[in-house]
Amino acid sequence: MPIDPALASQIQLRALVSALLDEFSHRTNSGASIASLLHPDAAFETPRGVVQGREAIVELFRSLFETRQAAGRKSRHYNANLVVTTLPDGTIEARSLLVALAIEGGQDPKASQLLGDQIDIIAQAENCSVCFKSRKMAPGLMFAMTPERRP
Numbered sequence: 202m203p204i205d206p207a208l209a210s211q212i213q214l215r216a217l218v219s220a221l222l223d224e225f226s227h228r229t230n231s232g233a234s235i236a237s238l239l240h241p242d243a244a245f246e247t248p249r250g251v252v253q254g255r256e257a258i259v260e261l262f263r264s265l266f267e268t269r270q271a272a273g274r275k276s277r278h279y280n281a282n283l284v285v286t287t288l289p290d291g292t293i294e295a296r297s298l299l300v301a302l303a304i305e306g307g308q309d310p311k312a313s314q315l316l317g318d319q320i321d322i323i324a325q326a327e328n329c330s331v332c333f334k335s336r337k338m339a340p341g342l343m344f345a346m347t348p349e350r351r352p
Contacts, residue, residue, distance in 0.1 A: 215285045218295045218323060221331050226278040232266040235259055239333050240324050246337040269303070277302045280319060292334060293323040299338055316342040 221238065228235045239255040252258050269276055280297040288294055299319040305311045317340040324334045 211285070214287070214293065215283065217331055218285050218293060218321075219280075219283055221323065221333070222280045222283070222295070222297065222321075225333070226280065229262055229266070229278055230276055232263070232270070235262055237332075243333050244335040246335065248340060273306055275304045275306070277304070288322075291325065293325065293331070295319075295321040295323055297321075312346045314342075314344055314346060315340055 225235060225238050227233070228238070236255060236259045239258055241255050242253075243255050243258055245252045245258045245261065252261050279300045281300065283295060283297045286294045286296075297319045299315070299317045301315040301317075303313045317338045320337045320339075321333055322335040323331050325331055
């Protein structure tokens with residue numbers, strides 16, 4: 202039975218968006234630049250406010266990484282339950298569950314976790330690549346975790 206071209210196209214689009222999310226998480230966790238993943242006029246919105254423009258967002262994430270490094274923390278980000286919709290204007294809406302884990306090492310290890318609703322608007326470029334036009338995260342659950350001390 203042949204595959205429906207519309208279904209194949211939707212699967213390819215979902216894979217492309219998933220790869221973009223994974224690459225953003227990898228770069229955020231490792232401190233690599235996210236500039237090429239952002240539209241020049243991108244917006245990044247959290248409950249703390251909105252950061253507008255590629256360069257300002259890049260600087261924010263660079264600063265956050267350096268702060269984590271200085272404090273001996275690592276972060277891990279993961280997106281799950283991805284739903285991709287093509288909007289009438291040709292952009293893509295990607296909704297997912299964001300899981301962010303911050304891990305502190307050392308003598309007294311600690312961690313915190315954030316779960317939130319991630320809503321991304323993604324632009325498609327002529328060369329078939331994609332980039333974020335906007336990222337909005339609405340936290341649903343935040344908590345701290347401290348491992349049990351063993352004698």
